Amino acid sequence: xxxxxxxxxxxxxxxxxxxxxxxxxxxGGAIGLVLGGSGLVYFLSPGWKGKKENWVEVGLxxxxxxxxxxxxxFVQRIKDGWxxxxxxxxxxxLKDKGQLTAYDPHCxxxxxxxxxxxxxxxxxxPCHGGTFDKTGKxxxxxxxxxxxxxxVKVVQGVINVLPEEA
Amino acid sequence: MKKILDWxxxxxxxxxxxxxxxxxxxxxxxxxxxxxxxxTMFLFVVQVVTGILLAMHYSxxxxxxxxxxxxxxxxxxxxxxxxxxxxxxxxxxxVAVTLHLLRVFFxxxxxxxxxxTWLSGVALFCIVIGxxxxxxxxxxxxxxxxxxxxxxxxxxxxxxxxPILAKIMKGSMDLGAITLSRFYAIHVLVFPAIAILLMGFHxxxxxxxxxxxxxxxLNAQEAAAPDWKSRFKERYAQLKARGLSFFPYIIFKDIxxxxxxxxxxxxxxxxKPAELEDVANPTDSTYNPRPEWYFLSVFQxxxxxxxxxxxxxxxLLPLIAFxxxxxxxxxxxxxxxxxxxxxxxTGAGILAMIGLVVLTVLGAQSPLTxxxxxxxxxxxxxxxxxxxxxxxxxxxxKGQGGSVGPxxxxxxxxxxxxxxxAHFRDPxxxxxxxxxxxxKMMDSxxxxxxxxxxxxxxxxxxxxxxxxxxxxxxxxxxFQGVGEEIGPDLSHIGQGRDADFIAAYIKDPVQLxxxxxxxxxxxxxxxxxxxxxxxxxxxxxx
Numbered sequence: 034x035x036x037x038x039x040x041x042x043x044x045x046x047x048x049x050x051x052x053x054x055x056x057x058x059x060x061g062g063a064i065g066l067v068l069g070g071s072g073l074v075y076f077l078s079p080g081w082k083g084k085k086e087n088w089v090e091v092g093l094x095x096x097x098x099x100x101x102x103x104x105x106x107f108v109q110r111i112k113d114g115w116x117x118x119x120x121x122x123x124x125x126x127l128k129d130k131g132q133l134t135a136y137d138p139h140c141x142x143x144x145x146x147x148x149x150x151x152x153x154x155x156x157x158x159p160c161h162g163g164t165f166d167k168t169g170k171x172x173x174x175x176x177x178x179x180x181x182x183x184x185v186k187v188v189q190g191v192i193n194v195l196p197e198e199a
Numbered sequence: 200m201k202k203i204l205d206w207x208x209x210x211x212x213x214x215x216x217x218x219x220x221x222x223x224x225x226x227x228x229x230x231x232x233x234x235x236x237x238x239t240m241f242l243f244v245v246q247v248v249t250g251i252l253l254a255m256h257y258s259x260x261x262x263x264x265x266x267x268x269x270x271x272x273x274x275x276x277x278x279x280x281x282x283x284x285x286x287x288x289x290x291x292x293x294v295a296v297t298l299h300l301l302r303v304f305f306x307x308x309x310x311x312x313x314x315x316t317w318l319s320g321v322a323l324f325c326i327v328i329g330x331x332x333x334x335x336x337x338x339x340x341x342x343x344x345x346x347x348x349x350x351x352x353x354x355x356x357x358x359x360x361x362p363i364l365a366k367i368m369k370g371s372m373d374l375g376a377i378t379l380s381r382f383y384a385i386h387v388l389v390f391p392a393i394a395i396l397l398m399g400f401h402x403x404x405x406x407x408x409x410x411x412x413x414x415x416x417l418n419a420q421e422a423a424a425p426d427w428k429s430r431f432k433e434r435y436a437q438l439k440a441r442g443l444s445f446f447p448y449i450i451f452k453d454i455x456x457x458x459x460x461x462x463x464x465x466x467x468x469x470x471k472p473a474e475l476e477d478v479a480n481p482t483d484s485t486y487n488p489r490p491e492w493y494f495l496s497v498f499q500x501x502x503x504x505x506x507x508x509x510x511x512x513x514x515l516l517p518l519i520a521f522x523x524x525x526x527x528x529x530x531x532x533x534x535x536x537x538x539x540x541x542x543x544x545t546g547a548g549i550l551a552m553i554g555l556v557v558l559t560v561l562g563a564q565s566p567l568t569x570x571x572x573x574x575x576x577x578x579x580x581x582x583x584x585x586x587x588x589x590x591x592x593x594x595x596x597k598g599q600g601g602s603v604g605p606x607x608x609x610x611x612x613x614x615x616x617x618x619x620x621a622h623f624r625d626p627x628x629x630x631x632x633x634x635x636x637x638x639k640m641m642d643s644x645x646x647x648x649x650x651x652x653x654x655x656x657x658x659x660x661x662x663x664x665x666x667x668x669x670x671x672x673x674x675x676x677x678f679q680g681v682g683e684e685i686g687p688d689l690s691h692i693g694q695g696r697d698a699d700f701i702a703a704y705i706k707d708p709v710q711l712x713x714x715x716x717x718x719x720x721x722x723x724x725x726x727x728x729x730x731x732x733x734x735x736x737x738x739x740x741x
Contacts, residue, residue: 053447060458067465068248068284075252075277089639110639114256115270116263117641 087111088186088193089122095190097128102149102156102167104138109196122196124183125149125156127167135194136169137181156180219406221446226412226438229449232306233410234456235299240398241457242292245464246330249285250387257337259383261376264339265478272475283468289331291464293493296327304527304548307536308411311428314528316404319397321524326394328493333386335491336379344479345488347382348374353501356513374481412438414536427534477579495562496555502565520551575699581651584644593635596655604635611653612738619649664735667728671720679739686717693740702733 091105106123123146125136136156140147145160155172156165163174170179184195208214256271256278258264271278300320303309309317336347351374355365370377412435424430443449480486490498497517504512523530531544538545585591591600594607614622618629623645626635640648665681673682678689692701700711706729708715720729 050447053451057447057450057454060454064458064461067461068245071277071280072248072252075275075281076255078276087641108639110641110644112641115258115266117644 084197085112086195087197088195091124091126091192091194093190094128094133094187094192097126097133097192100127100129100167101151102127102136104149105192105194107194107196124194124196125180126185126192126194129167133185133187133192134169135183135185135192137183137196139181140176141171141178141180142174142176222444223406223409224439224442225410225445225449226435227441228413228438229410229442230413231452231456232302233449234453235295235302236405237453238456238460239292239295239299240402241460242288242295242464243394243398245288245461246285246292247391249281249288250391252281253285254387257383259337259380261339261379261479264337264379265475268338268340268475272472279472280468283472284464286473287464287467287471289334290492291460292327293331295460296324300324301548301552303411305538305545306411307414307531307538307541309528310532310536311431313404313408313411316401316408317528318525319401319404321521323394323397323401324524325521326390326397330386330390330394331491331493333382333390336382337386338475339379339479340476341479341483341486342476342489344374344481345486346490346494347378349488349490349498353513356510358510358514361510409435409439414538416537416540417535422534422540424534431534477576478583492559492563496558499558499562499565575650575654577647577650578654581647581649581654584640584648585651588638604633607652607655609655611655614652616649616653619652620645623648660731660735660738663728664731667724667732668735671723672732675717678736689736689740691740693737696737698730698733698737701736702729705729705732 087109089107089109091107097103103126104123105126106121109120109122111118111120123138125138127134127136138146140158140160140163142158142161142163145158147156147158147163147165149155149167150157153164154167156167156169158164158174158176161175163176164172165176165180166172168179169182183197186193253271256267256275258267268282272282273279303317303320332347332350336343351365351369354368355361357364366372368378368381369375370381415434421427421430489495500516501509501512527544531541535541590607593601593603594605595601596607600606610619622629623638623640625637626633627637668676668678669681672678672689675686676682676689677684678692696704704711705719705724706721707719708717709719724732
């Protein structure tokens with residue numbers, strides 16, 4: 034302390050002042066960059082996180098009738114962050130000339146659940162009267178486009194569906 | 200540009216604010232010890248930033264808290280790092296705030312006119328401890344659960360109102376869901392709000408009075424002068440006039456110190472990530488609860504008091520300690536500030552420090568009464584799935600559960616992993632006609648459940664195992680009528696210990712039991728032989 038007292042007051046030289054100011058900005062910036070950078074990576078990481086495909090088995094291929102849409106219900110276990118949830122879902126399946134198609138069970142208009150009307154030979158939406166033929170094409174009503182498809186594959190005779198919009 | 204600044208100045212008065220905060224002079228002699236307050240504040244900011252980020256991936260319920268912390272560490276980029284910074288930042292804050300307090304204490308800076316600054320500082324110190332205590336529970340692992348259990352029991356010891364206090368603290372009779380969300384709310388809402396208000400007040404006072412100057416020795420005449428308060432102010436004004444401006448000279452020192460602290464913090468966080476033990480298990484009787492290191496002194500102190508005097512140690516001693524801390528500026532008054540001119544208080548402070556350090560070291564060294572056995576996280580995960588699928592509705596384990604499906608007590612011996620995995624994926628395929636539904640488990644779930652099932656029954660042993668026992672163990676231990684009784688009789692070892700524990704013990708007894716006379720067999724036997732032997736002892740000793 035005494036040594037300080039004898040020291041004359043440090044004159045405020047502009048060079049020293051600028052150097053110190055520069056160091057303050059530099060060190061403060063470096064800390065902010067490391068801390069803020071890792072925080073930003075952490076916060077923004079969902080942006081480039083891909084989704085894991087979650088196929089679900091819905092039934093046996095051999096049970097499907099030819100040319101007739103069939104509704105299948107399934108239970109899917111879904112990983113939701115740290116939690117695992119069980120969600121119920123449905124899918125419309127159509128086997129037509131050996132070709133298997135899976136339809137998203139929501140009308141493309143406003144997402145209502147449509148049903149198959151075998152008398153009219155078309156899918157009918159109860160909300161605003163949208164209709165689709167069995168290949169998913171719009172026959173009438175407000176839907177903007179045909180039915181959405183799910184990816185579908187047959188593994189050892191079992192139908193697997195990927196219930197999300199392709 | 201100048202126009203904009205003028206416009207702003209007229210509306211915000213920023214030039215005056217800058218003058219008061221940045222251009223103010225700091226008394227001559229202010230040294231590196233004075234950076235401790237800034238370090239504490241910096242660490243608080245780090246805690247706020249990392250805390251907000253952690254909260255984005257945290258779920259304060261016993262069902263999800265542990266899983267969410269694990270998810271954060273394993274699957275979120277930078278998650279492990281940010282959690283480690285938060286954990287070690289908390290430790291850093293306790294250290295920094297304590298050193299800051301000691302600096303002020305030994306320099307007598309709490310004296311006139313800074314008594315209220317000191318009071319707000321001690322209150323902040325309490326908040327930091329409170330942050331530590333409430334934050335500790337949040338990961339909901341064994342350490343978290345048991346440390347808080349001990350804390351709750353200590354609260355219960357308070358005479359008369361103890362049981363009610365403990366219930367208020369837990370929010371319920373038992374430590375559980377309500378306790379967790381209560382601690383969470385206090386940790387992230389209540390304490391930060393109080394801390395920020397108090398810090399604002401504390402800093403305002405620091406600027407209002409100016410940073411205290413280093414203490415100077417007074418001669419007899421100065422010490423006895425009745426007008427010492429005005430003399431002190433005069434001297435302070437002198438030192439201040441000779442000092443440098445806060446910006447950039449003092450801030451430079453602060454930022455250099457803060458950078459060093461941040462480097463050390465980052466290094467520690469990188470080398471020693473925050474760990475996550477097994478999920479909290481209230482029924483576990485093999486766990487060794489240990490508090491965080493800054494509570495170790497209290498933990499150790501409690502060992503010296505018999506049950507009847509425990510209330511004294513838990514209530515009275517802390518009350519006296521904090522009473523002294525808060526009362527300090529009113530007990531130690533007068534013009535003398537230099538530590539050597541306050542021998543009573545300086546001595547008391549040094550004694551208290553030595554006491555705390557010794558107690559902490561002793562507490563850290565106190566032996567663990569229960570041996571620590573690392574559990575396979577996959578098996579723990581499988582056990583949880585086993586519960587969440589309600590397997591016990593149909594199957595039984597240790598005599599509990601349904602009788603629709605087969606008992607699973609030794610399923611690990613009957614079925615291999617491949618069979619179990621195929622069975623979980625499609626029960627009807629492996630066992631035609633079974634009533635077991637297909638749970639549509641995900642691959643990770645199948646893996647965990649297989650691990651758990653395989654662990655049941657402790658695994659198989661070979662025909663070589665009894666011979667291994669005779670060759671290596673029988674000279675000291677008795678088992679199934681074979682061997683000497685120099686060491687403990689192992690005939691019923693399987694009732695108290697599982698195969699993993701036995702294997703770990705054979706490998707290195709001292710690690711599990713400091714006083715073990717037995718030598719380790721890691722060199723004599725292969726890992727497979729040890730496992731074989733352990734399975735044999737476990738299976739046949741049940």
